[in-house]
Amino acid sequence: MFNDESGFDAYQQVDVEAQAAASSPYQLVLMLIGGFLDTLTRAEAHMEANRLKEKGEAIARCLDIIGGLNSALDMKRGGEMAEQMNNLYDFCSLRLFEASTKNEIEKLHEVRTVMTNIQEGWQNFGAVHGN
Structure with missing residues (x-):
């Protein structure tokens, strides 16, 4: 009825939900970006193996x-920084769509670079602000 992987996935989902419930907004953003990068790694592997259905699901x-991260931006209070983040998220969304429709792994690599830079920025912010 259940395979080993589905049991692990269910356990992992409960663990993620527990972590999210106890996290600050700063930590939640880092969790989302980490989850994004993990899922992007899966998308890359599926694309390389020509598993189109799984690639599409991962993308x-x-x-x-990205939609969740973008919707969390406070455009009024965030000013120019929020606008720049919105532009980066839009860029990543467009590249993901192009990568999926054209099967171009290079576009996934571009997205990884942008999101890794965003992750590093959040980590540096946390280090400076004691998060």
Whole structure:
């Protein structure tokens, strides 16, 4: 009825939900970006192996995460920084769509570079502000 992987996935989901419930907004953003990068790694592997269905599902999940990050931006209070983040998320969304439709792994690598830079920025912010 259940395979080993589905049991692990269910356990992992409960663990993620527990971590999210106890996390600050700063930590939640880092969790989302980490999850994004993990899912992007899966999308790359699926693309390389020509597993189109799984690639599409992984890219759709990446788009969902970016949508969540983007919707959390406070455009009024965030000013120019929020606008820049919005532009980066839009760029990543477009590249993910192009990568999926054209099967171009290079576009996934571009997205990884941008999101890794964002992750590093958040980590540096946390180090400076004691998060």
